Amino acid sequence: MNRFAVNAALVLTISAALSSCVTTNADGVKQYSSRKTTVSGDRLKISRVAIVKRDCNMRTFAEMRVIDPPQHGKVDIVHEKVEGKFSGDYRLCTGKEVMGTVAYYTSQKGYIGRDKVVIRASSDDGIVRDYVSEINVVK
Structure with a gap:
């Protein structure tokens, strides 16, 4: 397997584990969707x-940015x-702790209802993935 293909798999390994559906958006970017519930x-x-090297140490940080921000919270x-x-x-x-890039959502205090966030992650290999989180905010 070439370096590009191996590293591509690494970029999405962790986030894909959190996701429930994979599609491709209009721009041709793979999109991983998940539904989550959190307390307001x-x-x-x-x-x-x-993104790790063969010795399980971090190779580089993925770049993450919000491309569709939540309407009722922050990332x-x-x-x-x-x-x-x-x-x-x-x-x-697997199971080893490594440095990575993490996105957290926090709703506005007191907000109850649904929210949605789209995060775009990219690696230094040019791999780009979107992560769509539909969030149910409860009391």
Whole structure:
């Protein structure tokens, strides 16, 4: 397997594990959709991406940005340790904590209802993925 294909799999390994549906948007970008529930005002992890080397150390941070912001909350993007599921040559990295890029959603305090966020993640290999989170905010 060439370097490009291996690294492409790594970029989406962790976030795909959190997702329930994969489609392609009008721009040809793979889009991973998930539905989550959170308590109003609480912080919810909506997406995480780790890119590792063969020795399971971080290779680089994925770039994440909000392309469709929530109407009833905010998104914070941070670098922190994450635990991932990896496949193929990288399956030995599964369960190990590595540095990654993580997106968190927090609703406006007191808001109850539905919200939606679209995050775009890209790697230094040129791989781009969108992560759509439909969020049900409860009391």
